[in-house]
Amino acid sequence: MHKQVYEFLLKNGIDCNYDAEKDEINIYITLEDFKYELYMKFPLYYPYEFPELYINNTNGLMIPHMYTGNRLCLYDTNEVLPNPQNFLQDALDSVIRAKSLLTDSKNKENMIDYQLETVSFWEAKVFGRVDYLGGKNLTTHLLWRYEWLEGYNIVADEKEKITEFINNSYGVNPKKMFYKRALFINIGKNILVNLKNIKDIQELIPESDLSQFYGFLIKNSGKGLIILYADNGVGKCIFSLEISLSSYGVKLSRRSIKGVLVANKRRTFKRFKTRNFQMQRLFTRGGDGNVCFDKRCLLIGCGSIGSYVSKAIIDIGITDNITLLDNDFLETENLARHLCGSDHLCLLTSKAEALKLELLKHYPAMQCNSINENAWEYFLNRCTELNSFDLILVCVGNTVIEKKVIQLLKDNQIEKECIILWVEPYLVAGHALVFQGEIGETTEKNIFDVNGMFNNNVLVDSRKYLKSEAGCQSAYAPYSGFEVQKFVLDFLDIYYRKIYTKKEKHNYEFTWIGKMKWARQQKFKIKSKWRSKEDRFMELRRIDN
Incomplete structure (x- = not known):
C-alpha cells in the first residue's frame, strides 16, 4: 500500500x-532555489488516519502549524476526516497542503496563523508543567507556587487551594510543603510571535506592571515563575515560564534591576505546559462558555437532592462559589442516589465535607466550603449570616425547617432569594418553591392549606408511602437516583431559562410529575388535579399574583 502511494x-x-528500509517516502519541495526535504510516515492505523509529513530542516522558516519533532500540522481532524477508500488522493492532498504551508511561511503570509498557534509552539519545547488554579482576579498580582515534583508546579491564589488540590486529585497529603511566590501578569492583547529570550518577555509587560515585575525579581534573587495571561486575537490563553537572571556580581535592587535585565536580554527561559483549571476556562473549552458564575450560594441539606443540585448549579453556570451545610454523615445507604461514592466512606465523613471533596475533584479552582452543623443553629441564632449569600437552596425534606425558612423570609430576616426543593415517595412528584419577592397573603394562600400544611403535594397523605427498616429513625422516602437527577435537572433548566435570566423578581411554584403511571397502577391515592397527568409533566406558575 505504501509503495502504491x-x-x-x-x-x-x-x-x-x-x-x-524505513518504509517512508522522501519528498522534496523546492522554493526559490532551496530544496526542502520532507518525509512521509504512515501511522499504525493508516489509511484510517492521515499520513504524517515531517520536515528535516526548516532553514529559518517560521512555520505556524507544526508539532513537536517537526511534524507538519496539515489537517484539523475535528473538521476533516481521512477517506480510506481514496487514500491515494489523501496522500497527494497532504503533500499539496505541505507545499502551500511552506510557501506561505516563506512569504510570511501566515503570520496571523503563527499568532493563533502560539500555545502549540510554546508547548512544543517545554521543561515541565504548571497546574494553574487561579481565581477571577485577572490583574497583575502575586500567586503561591509549590513545586511538588521536579518540573511540576502547582500555582494558586491561596496556599490552601494547592493543598486541597493535591489531596483531592492525588489522594496525597504532603506533610512539609515549601511555598514560593509566582507572578501573574496580564499582558492583554499582544503579538506573541517568536518569543525566545527574556527581552521578548519583558517587552510584553505593560508599563504599569513593570514595577511589580522588577520587585518580584529583586525579592526572589532574579529567579521566579511567571504566569502570562494574554489575548491572542481568538481567545484568552496562559503561558508559564521560569526566569533565572545572572546578576554578574551585582546586588539586585531597584537601581540595578534594569541594567541586569539588559545584560540578560538574550538569556533564554524555561517554558512550562500550563493546565488551566480556571472555571471560566473549563466551561469555555468544555462547554459553550455561556456561564455567569455570579451567585454566591448556600446549600442547606447535602443528601440526595442537595448533592445533585450542587453539581447542577455549577454546571449550568449559576455559581462557582458554594457553601455546603449539613450535619449528617454519608452512609452506604446513600450511595445509590448520591453524587458521592464509596471512596468517602473510609473515614466517618459528613455529607457536606464529602460533597465538597467530590465537587473539588471536578472543579479544583472553584470556591467550596463545608459546614458540619445543624441548620437550626443558623435559623435560630445566626440568621444574619445567611444574608451574606446571593442564593439559598434548601434541600432538607423537613416540613418544619421549610416552614421556618418561609417565615424568616416573610419577616425579612432572610433577605436573599431562596429555593426550597423536596420530593414525594417513589418520586411520583418533585416540587420547588422559588422566593424572590415579598411573601404576602397571595403567596401564602398558594402555598398552604387551611391547616397550615403545604397544599401542592400530589399524593394524598404521602407519609403513608414512606418505608422503614429495623430500628428507630429508619423511615425514608423510596425513590431512585435516576429519577431524582431527572427532577433536579429539569427544574434547574426551567429555573435558569424562565426565572434566573429575567430581571423581574417574583415567587414561583414548580411541580414535576415523575412515576405517575406506575403510581396509578399501584392504586396510590392521588389528588384529582394530578391524577391524569403523564410522566415528566412539568408546571411552573406564579404564586404572588
Whole structure:
C-alpha cells in the first residue's frame, strides 16, 4: 500500500523516492532555489488516519502549524476526516497542503496563523508543567507556587487551594510543603510571535506592571515563575515560564534591576505546559462558555437532592462559589442516589465535607466550603449570616425547617432569594418553591392549606408511602437516583431559562410529575388535579399574583 502511494505521488509530479528500509517516502519541495526535504510516515492505523509529513530542516522558516519533532500540522481532524477508500488522493492532498504551508511561511503570509498557534509552539519545547488554579482576579498580582515534583508546579491564589488540590486529585497529603511566590501578569492583547529570550518577555509587560515585575525579581534573587495571561486575537490563553537572571556580581535592587535585565536580554527561559483549571476556562473549552458564575450560594441539606443540585448549579453556570451545610454523615445507604461514592466512606465523613471533596475533584479552582452543623443553629441564632449569600437552596425534606425558612423570609430576616426543593415517595412528584419577592397573603394562600400544611403535594397523605427498616429513625422516602437527577435537572433548566435570566423578581411554584403511571397502577391515592397527568409533566406558575 505504501509503495502504491509513492507511485501515485510520482505519477502526479511529486519529486520523491521510496525508502524501503524505513518504509517512508522522501519528498522534496523546492522554493526559490532551496530544496526542502520532507518525509512521509504512515501511522499504525493508516489509511484510517492521515499520513504524517515531517520536515528535516526548516532553514529559518517560521512555520505556524507544526508539532513537536517537526511534524507538519496539515489537517484539523475535528473538521476533516481521512477517506480510506481514496487514500491515494489523501496522500497527494497532504503533500499539496505541505507545499502551500511552506510557501506561505516563506512569504510570511501566515503570520496571523503563527499568532493563533502560539500555545502549540510554546508547548512544543517545554521543561515541565504548571497546574494553574487561579481565581477571577485577572490583574497583575502575586500567586503561591509549590513545586511538588521536579518540573511540576502547582500555582494558586491561596496556599490552601494547592493543598486541597493535591489531596483531592492525588489522594496525597504532603506533610512539609515549601511555598514560593509566582507572578501573574496580564499582558492583554499582544503579538506573541517568536518569543525566545527574556527581552521578548519583558517587552510584553505593560508599563504599569513593570514595577511589580522588577520587585518580584529583586525579592526572589532574579529567579521566579511567571504566569502570562494574554489575548491572542481568538481567545484568552496562559503561558508559564521560569526566569533565572545572572546578576554578574551585582546586588539586585531597584537601581540595578534594569541594567541586569539588559545584560540578560538574550538569556533564554524555561517554558512550562500550563493546565488551566480556571472555571471560566473549563466551561469555555468544555462547554459553550455561556456561564455567569455570579451567585454566591448556600446549600442547606447535602443528601440526595442537595448533592445533585450542587453539581447542577455549577454546571449550568449559576455559581462557582458554594457553601455546603449539613450535619449528617454519608452512609452506604446513600450511595445509590448520591453524587458521592464509596471512596468517602473510609473515614466517618459528613455529607457536606464529602460533597465538597467530590465537587473539588471536578472543579479544583472553584470556591467550596463545608459546614458540619445543624441548620437550626443558623435559623435560630445566626440568621444574619445567611444574608451574606446571593442564593439559598434548601434541600432538607423537613416540613418544619421549610416552614421556618418561609417565615424568616416573610419577616425579612432572610433577605436573599431562596429555593426550597423536596420530593414525594417513589418520586411520583418533585416540587420547588422559588422566593424572590415579598411573601404576602397571595403567596401564602398558594402555598398552604387551611391547616397550615403545604397544599401542592400530589399524593394524598404521602407519609403513608414512606418505608422503614429495623430500628428507630429508619423511615425514608423510596425513590431512585435516576429519577431524582431527572427532577433536579429539569427544574434547574426551567429555573435558569424562565426565572434566573429575567430581571423581574417574583415567587414561583414548580411541580414535576415523575412515576405517575406506575403510581396509578399501584392504586396510590392521588389528588384529582394530578391524577391524569403523564410522566415528566412539568408546571411552573406564579404564586404572588
